[in-house]
Amino acid sequence: MKRLLDILKGKWLRHPLHPILAHVPMAMWPGAFIFDLLSFCNIGGNAMVRLSFYAIAFGLAASLLAMPTGLVDWTGIKKEKPAWKIGLYHLALNVIVVTLFAINLGLRVPDFRNASIVPPVPLTLSILGTAILVVSAYLGGRMTYHYGISVARMSKDQWREIARAGGANLPPE
Amino acid sequence: MKSLEPEVPIFHRSKIDMKDFLEGKPLQHPLHPMLVHFPIGLFLLSFLLDFGSLLFPSVPDLVRDSFYAMLLGTITALLAAVPGFVDYTDIRSDHPGKRTATAHLLLNLMVVVIYGINLGVRSPSLADSKISSGPLILSLIGVGLLSASGYLGGKLVYDQGIAVGRHKRRMPTPQNTLRLTAPIAGADNIFVPVMAAQQLRERETLRVELDGQVLAIARIDNQFYAFQEFCTHRFGPLSEGRFDGFDVQCPWHNSCFDVRTGRVTQGPAKVDLKTLKMETREGKIGVLLQRHL
Numbered sequence: 456m457k458r459l460l461d462i463l464k465g466k467w468l469r470h471p472l473h474p475i476l477a478h479v480p481m482a483m484w485p486g487a488f489i490f491d492l493l494s495f496c497n498i499g500g501n502a503m504v505r506l507s508f509y510a511i512a513f514g515l516a517a518s519l520l521a522m523p524t525g526l527v528d529w530t531g532i533k534k535e536k537p538a539w540k541i542g543l544y545h546l547a548l549n550v551i552v553v554t555l556f557a558i559n560l561g562l563r564v565p566d567f568r569n570a571s572i573v574p575p576v577p578l579t580l581s582i583l584g585t586a587i588l589v590v591s592a593y594l595g596g597r598m599t600y601h602y603g604i605s606v607a608r609m610s611k612d613q614w615r616e617i618a619r620a621g622g623a624n625l626p627p628e
Numbered sequence: 629m630k631s632l633e634p635e636v637p638i639f640h641r642s643k644i645d646m647k648d649f650l651e652g653k654p655l656q657h658p659l660h661p662m663l664v665h666f667p668i669g670l671f672l673l674s675f676l677l678d679f680g681s682l683l684f685p686s687v688p689d690l691v692r693d694s695f696y697a698m699l700l701g702t703i704t705a706l707l708a709a710v711p712g713f714v715d716y717t718d719i720r721s722d723h724p725g726k727r728t729a730t731a732h733l734l735l736n737l738m739v740v741v742i743y744g745i746n747l748g749v750r751s752p753s754l755a756d757s758k759i760s761s762g763p764l765i766l767s768l769i770g771v772g773l774l775s776a777s778g779y780l781g782g783k784l785v786y787d788q789g790i791a792v793g794r795h796k797r798r799m800p801t802p803q804n805t806l807r808l809t810a811p812i813a814g815a816d817n818i819f820v821p822v823m824a825a826q827q828l829r830e831r832e833t834l835r836v837e838l839d840g841q842v843l844a845i846a847r848i849d850n851q852f853y854a855f856q857e858f859c860t861h862r863f864g865p866l867s868e869g870r871f872d873g874f875d876v877q878c879p880w881h882n883s884c885f886d887v888r889t890g891r892v893t894q895g896p897a898k899v900d901l902k903t904l905k906m907e908t909r910e911g912k913i914g915v916l917l918q919r920h921l
Contacts, residue, residue: 618863
């Protein structure tokens with residue numbers, strides 16, 4: 456069990472995995488929304504409708520991998536920290552976003568090879584999904600850049616050595 | 629005591645300068661890491677579609693779809709480069725992350741050039757059902773270099789703490805470390821003048837290495853304070869911290885210390901900072917170094 460958790464935390468790569476995997480849905484779903492809009496500009500026949508479909512599918516596949524890694528990172532945060540609550544919102548919003556894009560993809564399956572524009576319901580789902588994703592991703596970024604979650608987690612021994620060499624007071628090991 | 633009022637958050641100020649904007653301070657989130665999702669995701673998608681065209685030649689137009697994904701990837705890569713470069717210039721010249729950042733920058737330039745060539749090479753044959761080997765190899769190289777570069781970008785944040793907590797700080801951060809040597813003569817309480825302290829503005833800092841000891845020197849309410857550079861939690865850079873009254877806040881995990889005494893005023897840090905006394909002698913500001921013989 457501990458080995459599985461270490462794998463999910465990215466210790467083998469010396470880099471947290473969730474922020475890496477999150478790049479894919481974070482790019483694919485707003486991308487799908489842009490492709491949807493471009494489909495109305497009649498670019499590349501129905502290329503934009505197809506691209507949007509592929510983008511949503513690729514995003515879904517990666518988000519299934521991103522979920523367990525995110526969950527593991529989140530359970531590592533103490534419950535009384537402000538970042539825990541932000542993580543909870545981030546998680547809840549992501550579940551909504553994944554659900555919306557899964558429905559979105561399902562609705563597109565019958566027609567994506569032929570349609571020249573994206574029908575209104577999938578388009579609405581793309582808009583909604585992207586809007587919620589942007590909020591959720593911002594919260595995820597806040598966890599890193601404001602609260603320092605996963606920052607200096609794997610490099611703390613190197614930093615400790617630098618601080619020791621610089622004559623600093625140090626915490627007990 | 630005007631300077632001891634809480635800092636006005638940057639997004640409440642009427643005028644925001646361009647550098648602050650590109651560093652994402654009004655948004656309280658750096659811009660470069662937000663924008664890089666797009667080239668990374670889109671270049672990967674384009675690579676998958678290339679591969680798909682080889683595996684499923686009966687599926688029409690995958691080559692064309694890959695081209696459009698790559699085109700949008702290249703456009704967003706150029707967009708991400710702008711705040712990325714600003715972030716790069718803001719890293720202290722002797723920071724261990726500076727070299728990582730240089731490698732990241734050079735790799736990204738190569739990636740953009742390779743994708744530019746790739747777009748040009750494949751543009752005449754978008755109607756093909758299978759991608760030809762030239763553009764495919766370029767995609768492979770592109771994705772390989774991009775992965776390496778993305779990994780380094782992640783190292784910059786998660787190992788080296790670059791851009792973490794930077795939006796909390798209002799004043800510019802030190803651009804280098806000032807190296808000083810104490811006079812050899814004398815026993816206790818050696819006075820070491822720090823000439824550069826004279827130019828410090830309120831809540832600005834110096835990063836000083838004095839005989840191997842690394843210090844942050846800050847000016848607060850017209851007084852000067854010297855304390856250890858490294859936070860006692862995960863050793864974040866206090867010379868890049870945010871000041872609130874006499875407290876310095878670590879940019880990484882928000883530990884706070886009173887710069888007058890070094891005491892922890894907010895965790896996660898538990899151990900107090902080492903502080904040094906500062907004095908003015910004959911008009912010069914300096915640090916009093918305790919030498920234990």
